[in-house]
Every structure is written in structure tokens, then in C-alpha cells.
Amino acid sequence: MSKITFREALNQAMCEEMQRDENVFLMGEEVAEYNGAYKVSQGMLDKFGPKRVIDTPITELGFAGLGVGAAMAGLRPIIEFMTWNFAMLAMDQIVNAAAKMLYMSGGMYPVPIVFRGAGGAAARVAAQHSQCLENWMANVPGLKLAMPSNPADAKGLLKAAIRDNDPVIFIENEICYGDIADVPDGEYVIPLGKADVKRPGKDVTLISYSRMANYALEAAAELAKQGIDAEVIDLRTIKPLDEATVLASIAKTNHAVMIEEGWRFAGIGAEVSARIMEKGFDDLDAPVARVSGKEVPMPYAANLERMALPSVAEIVEAARVVCNRA
Amino acid sequence: MSAKQKKQAEGLTHEGRFYQADTLHTMHDSMLFIRRFEEKAGQLYGLKKIGGFCHLCNGQEAVPVGVHHASKPEDYMLTGYRDHGHILARGSDPTAVMAELLGRAGGIVKGKGGSMHMFDAARNFAGGNGIVGEQVPIGLGFGFSSWYRQDGRVTLCFFGDGAINQGAVYESFNMAALWKLPVVFVVENNQYAMGTSLGRASAETHLFKRGISFKIPGMQIDGMDVLEVERKMTEAIEHARSGEGPILVEAVTYRYRGHSMSDPATYRTREEVEEWRTGRDPIARLQVRMIEAGLASEESFKQKDKDIKKEVAAIAAAAEAMPEPDAAELYTDIYRDSIEGAYPYPGRVA
Numbered sequence: 001m002s003k004i005t006f007r008e009a010l011n012q013a014m015c016e017e018m019q020r021d022e023n024v025f026l027m028g029e030e031v032a033e034y035n036g037a038y039k040v041s042q043g044m045l046d047k048f049g050p051k052r053v054i055d056t057p058i059t060e061l062g063f064a065g066l067g068v069g070a071a072m073a074g075l076r077p078i079i080e081f082m083t084w085n086f087a088m089l090a091m092d093q094i095v096n097a098a099a100k101m102l103y104m105s106g107g108m109y110p111v112p113i114v115f116r117g118a119g120g121a122a123a124r125v126a127a128q129h130s131q132c133l134e135n136w137m138a139n140v141p142g143l144k145l146a147m148p149s150n151p152a153d154a155k156g157l158l159k160a161a162i163r164d165n166d167p168v169i170f171i172e173n174e175i176c177y178g179d180i181a182d183v184p185d186g187e188y189v190i191p192l193g194k195a196d197v198k199r200p201g202k203d204v205t206l207i208s209y210s211r212m213a214n215y216a217l218e219a220a221a222e223l224a225k226q227g228i229d230a231e232v233i234d235l236r237t238i239k240p241l242d243e244a245t246v247l248a249s250i251a252k253t254n255h256a257v258m259i260e261e262g263w264r265f266a267g268i269g270a271e272v273s274a275r276i277m278e279k280g281f282d283d284l285d286a287p288v289a290r291v292s293g294k295e296v297p298m299p300y301a302a303n304l305e306r307m308a309l310p311s312v313a314e315i316v317e318a319a320r321v322v323c324n325r326a
Numbered sequence: 327m328s329a330k331q332k333k334q335a336e337g338l339t340h341e342g343r344f345y346q347a348d349t350l351h352t353m354h355d356s357m358l359f360i361r362r363f364e365e366k367a368g369q370l371y372g373l374k375k376i377g378g379f380c381h382l383c384n385g386q387e388a389v390p391v392g393v394h395h396a397s398k399p400e401d402y403m404l405t406g407y408r409d410h411g412h413i414l415a416r417g418s419d420p421t422a423v424m425a426e427l428l429g430r431a432g433g434i435v436k437g438k439g440g441s442m443h444m445f446d447a448a449r450n451f452a453g454g455n456g457i458v459g460e461q462v463p464i465g466l467g468f469g470f471s472s473w474y475r476q477d478g479r480v481t482l483c484f485f486g487d488g489a490i491n492q493g494a495v496y497e498s499f500n501m502a503a504l505w506k507l508p509v510v511f512v513v514e515n516n517q518y519a520m521g522t523s524l525g526r527a528s529a530e531t532h533l534f535k536r537g538i539s540f541k542i543p544g545m546q547i548d549g550m551d552v553l554e555v556e557r558k559m560t561e562a563i564e565h566a567r568s569g570e571g572p573i574l575v576e577a578v579t580y581r582y583r584g585h586s587m588s589d590p591a592t593y594r595t596r597e598e599v600e601e602w603r604t605g606r607d608p609i610a611r612l613q614v615r616m617i618e619a620g621l622a623s624e625e626s627f628k629q630k631d632k633d634i635k636k637e638v639a640a641i642a643a644a645a646e647a648m649p650e651p652d653a654a655e656l657y658t659d660i661y662r663d664s665i666e667g668a669y670p671y672p673g674r675v676a
Contacts, residue, residue, distance in 0.1 A: 096460060
């Protein structure tokens with residue numbers, strides 16, 4: 001166990017997997033000589049050389065497609081998007097090629113690829129560089145989607161993603177890169193599709209993922225002071241979605257709040273709430289509450305930006321409402 | 327001279343290159359087979375037995391057949407949605423290809439892809455890609471894998487005169503040249519991107535020049551002459567295999583049919599189509615050469631045509647007799663590593 005940052009945990013996962021399997025390589029903008037725009041790939045060029053850590057031109061569609069072809073040919077690419085905002089330029093290769101290739105080819109061409117990079121709102125970078133696009137990815141059959149909230153999960157999930165034989169979308173939160181926590185050394189793999197109960201509780205279930213799972217933990221601490229015992233579920237993997245863990249929790253607490261950083265319309269919370277309605281309806285004492293980002297392009301001004309994002313106070317308030325304690 | 331030696335000596339020399347009679351017959355039969363196969367596909371489409379989009383390659387047969395003879399089986403090949411000719415030339419089972427068109431269980435991709443998505447991994451044929459230009463970055467990735475492994479393979483990446491205006495193509499040109507990847511880009515210029523003629527869509531209509539700003543050498547070839555395709559593509563493939571980096575080949579060709587089965591092709595004149603059909607048809611041109619060289623006769627070609635038509639009819643009948651895919655196939659091949667129970671499929675929830 002070592003205390004390391006989120007970005008170091010990701011780096012460790014990639015390095016260990018590249019040592020383990022020579023078919024794994026890292027490609028993206030500024031990943032090699034610059035050591036990563038967010039320093040996630042720090043030192044990897046020195047360790048693995050220019051054949052396996054490859055700087056690309058700024059050409060997201062092109063290198064995403066290169067990754068798809070390389071994966072079809074049997075390599076295991078890690079394709080880094082500097083941020084997910086830029087992955088939109090590569091959407092055809094992610095959605096039309098990577099996700100569908102196995103099916104269209106009648107099972108002949110698996111695409112073992114990881115598309116990873118920073119997502120979510122950063123700080124003061126405005127509308128085009130601060131957004132959550134995971135619901136787009138979650139909608140497409142053929143893709144898997146992981147979004148860790150802390151360094152240990154980041155390492156374990158990324159190792160699983162690299163070993164997976166399907167395309168995995170791996171979205172890291174830019175604000176979390178500097179977070180420090182205990183991370184197991186060496187072999188530490190968290191299977192995709194397993195949520196984690198980050199805090200047990202009996203009164204209300206707070207369901208979230210990525211950075212918002214940390215907000216949910218803060219909210220739970222505040223709620224405890226107010227006499228409400230919240231259980232916090234970190235989904236960790238959006239697809240496959242671990243609905244069993246969610247439903248088991250709600251069977252116990254009978255109340256649920258879904259928290260996500262992105263826009264509410266057709267968001268991850270919409271899917272999770274619908275599943276709870278379909279399969280856990282009788283366990284609910286109140287409708288599921290949703291806390292989400294406001295439905296606006298991200299503004300620049302500090303006060304407006306703060307308002308656009310979900311807050312711990314909003315989560316606390318939502319939990320009080322569903323528990324009829326408002 | 328023994329009978330065997332005599333047979334080996336038979337052939338013809340064209341542009342300084344000797345072709346054995348056997349090779350010429352194989353090229354001819356392969357082109358004619360593709361033509362008759364496509365005609366049968368057109369008929370079955372008319373009968374509504376083939377659905378969706380169906381892009382035929384009648385007229386363009388010399389390109390896939392010539393390229394096939396210039397390449398090695400381990401070389402990778404990718405193309406767009408006009409893929410029947412390419413996969414047939416590659417040697418895939420024609421009954422499985424026809425069954426795919428008919429949406430049958432025995433289709434080459436189990437009835438899941440149809441006309442636009444033919445794949446054959448055993449023959450290194452990676453599609454069959456439906457989005458215009460999408461296969462070009464993917465082909466770049468296959469080329470990258472050969473560079474990564476130093477396996478000596480070349481990737482043959484086909485696209486059309488419509489695709490050449492897609493950004494993905496230039497992104498790929500740039501990286502292929504930057505890293506000297508072993509990729510031969512082949513633009514099959516059949517003059518029309520759906521209904522838009524080349525001159526209405528491209529500022530530079532000499533498509534082989536479109537790689538110049540990436541320092542990619544280009545060559546224009548007669549895509550209606552199978553021997554020229556074979557000869558020039560051999561050079562191009564050698565260039566890529568030798569580590570010199572990518573090369574761009576413009577094969578000038580023509581499709582006799584519309585863009586797809588639903589296209590009456592009113593954007594071009596009957597005279598124009600006739601001019602290509604009668605003056606430059608790739609099958610007729612090879613036949614004339616072979617007859618002149620005493621390797622075949624009009625009679626023997628007529629007989630061959632009859633045989634091939636019969637063969638294609640039998641293939642279509644066999645494919646039609648196959649069952650539709652099993653209902654369970656709907657949910658297979660979505661993920662290679664499925665996690666049981668994690669993907670709730672549609673239907674009533676409990």
C-alpha cells in the first residue's frame with residue numbers, strides 16, 4: 001500500500017499492464033515527450049520507448065480509428081484523449097466502429113481497446129472544456145464505461161479495462177487527478193461491473209460515481225450530524241451497471257438520491273432511477289430524487305460556475321426531502 | 327519441350343510482364359464471376375429477397391481482382407460499403423457472401439452485417455465499413471500493427487472518390503506518412519460519389535495528387551485494365567512493404583449500375599455509360615488479349631460464362647435455402663467478455 005495521487009495510480013496501472021503484455025501501448029496527444037498534458041503518463045516514454053508511448057498530431061478521429069484498427073489486428077491500445085471534450089471529434093470511430101465491430105463482423109473482430117482521458121467539469125475553462133458526456137457513451141451497446149472516484153479504484157479499474165476484450169470508455173475526473181490516497185501495490189484489479197458501498201447506512205441511499213461520489217460522502221457526513229444515516233454507493237462502472245448492489249441498498253433504506261455532475265436530461269441518473277422504479281418500486285417510500293448539473297453550458301464566471309455544478313448542500317437537501325425531513 | 331514445360335510457357339507478355347495462361351484464366355474467371363454474382367444480387371434485390379442498401383460493383387471488377395493478384399494472403403484489406411467484389415476476389419466463400427446478402431444464418435457474418443459489412447478474418451479482410459471514409463483510419467491501425475510487430479504485412483485500404491474529401495482520410499495520410507506505415511491507399515475513382523460527379527465535389531480532380539502535401543507519392547492507373555492494376559499495384563505494394571511508407575493509388579474506373587439499387591442514375595447520360603461499357607470493359611479487354619494470344623476463343627469464353635452463370639444460380643439457390651439466423655443470435659457478439667446478468671435485455675421486466 002502506498003499513498004499516491006490519482007494520476008500516479010493511473011500511471012502505475014498502465015505501466016504494470018505494459019510490462020505484463022507487450023501488445024499494450026499508449027497513444028495520444030502529448031503523452032510521450034511532454035509526459036502527458038495532465039502528467040498521467042509521466043516517465044512512461046523513458047520506461048517503454050517511443051514505440052509503445054506515442055505522441056500523435058492533434059487528430060482525434062484519426063488516432064481513435066488507428067486504435068480501432070490496431071485492436072482488430074490484435075494489439076491492445078490505450079488511446080488517451082487529452083479531455084473527453086475532444087473525443088467528440090472521434091465519435092464515429094468510437095460509436096460506429098469500436099462499439100459495433102464485433103457484432104457487425106459476426107464475432108470475428110473483437111476490439112480490445114481503452115479510450116481514456118479527463119472528463120467532467122474542470123475549473124474556470126468554460127463551456128467547451130467542462131462537461132460530462134458519459135451518458136452518450138453509456139447509451140451505445142458494445143461499449144463498457146468506467147468512471148473511478150479515487151486513486152485505488154482508478155488503478156484497479158484501469159487494469160481491468162486494459163485486460164478486457166471489449167472497448168472500454170474510461171473517464172477520469174480532471175479535478176481528482178491530484179487526490180492522494182492509499183493504493184495497493186502491484187496486482188490489484190477491480191472487475192468491471194461491481195459497485196462499491198463506500199459508506200454503509202440505513203436511512204437513505206446516495207448513488208453516484210466519479211467525483212460526485214466524493215461529494216456524496218461529504219453529504220453523508222453532514223447528514224449524519226443531522227441524524228440521517230446515509231449509505232453511499234459508488235457505481236464505479238456505469239456499464240455494466242451493478243443494479244443488484246443498488247437494489248439491495250434500497251431494499252434496506254427505502255430512499256434514494258442519484259447524484260451526477262452532468263446534465264439531467266437523459267443522464268445516467270435517468271437510467272438508474274428508471275431501473276429502481278422498474279425493479280425496486282415496492283421498496284421505495286418516496287420517489288427517487290436526482291441531483292445533477294444545471295442544464296446550461298458551463299459559464300466562466302466563478303459564481304456562475306459554482307451554481308451550475310451540483311453541491312454538497314444540494315445533495316443534503318435532496319436527501320432530507322426524500323426522507324421527509326426537509 | 328515437355329507438355330508441362332509447354333503449358334508453363336503459354337501465356338502473354340504485356341508491358342514487359344509475362345502472365346501465365348493459368349493466371350490469366352483465373353483473373354478472367356474471377357472478374358466474370360463477380361459480374362454475374364452482382365447481377366444475381368441485383369435480381370434478388372428486385373425480388374425483395376435482399377433488403378436495405380446494396381451497392382454493386384459491376385464495371386469495377388478489375389480493381390479487386392488485380393489487387394488480389396498483386397498482394398499476399400497475409401496482407402490486410404479493408405474497404406467501404408461496395409465490398410462484394412473485394413471479398414469475392416479475396417477468395418471468401420461466395421455462398422456465405424450471398425447468404426449474408428439474403429440475411430441468412432450461414433452468412434459470412436452470420437446475417438448480422440448484410441451487404442455493407444462483409445468480414446473474413448481468416449483472409450485478413452476487415453470489412454465492409456458503411457460510413458464513408460471510416461475504414462481509412464482503421465486501415466491505418468492495421469498498418470500501425472505491422473509497424474509495431476515488424477511483420478512485413480502491407481495494408482490495402484480502399485475507398486472511393488467520395489470518401490477522399492473526408493477529413494479522416496487526411497488525418498490518416500498525415501500519420502501514415504509521418505510514421506512511414508506500410509499502407510497502400512487505393513482510391514477507386516468511379517467518377518461519382520453517389521450522384522455527385524467528381525468535378526462537382528473535388529477542387530483537385532487528379533486524386534492521386536491528394537497526398538502530395540503529406541509527401542505521399544501517388545500514381546494514377548487504369549482501373550479498367552486488370553493487367554495494369556496487377557502490375558502497378560505490385561509496384562505500390564512493394565513500395566509499402568520495403569519500409570518507404572504509404573503510397574496513394576488512384577484507380578480510374580466506372581460503375582455501370584447506380585450508386586445503390588435504389589439509384590436510377592439519372593445524373594449521367596446513357597451515352598457515357600455505353601462508352602465505358604463497350605470501350606473499356608475490363609472483362610472484354612482481357613478476353614480480346616487472351617484470344618489474340620491464342621489462349622482462349624470466343625467459344626470457350628461463352629462456355630465459361632454459361633458455367634459461371636450456372637454456378638452463381640446454384641450458389642443463390644443454396645443460400646436461399648439456408649434458414650434465417652436463430653433468434654438467440656440477436657444478443658451474441660455484443661461483448662466478447664460478457665458479464666452475466668449485467669446487461670438487461672429488452673422485454674418485460676419482472
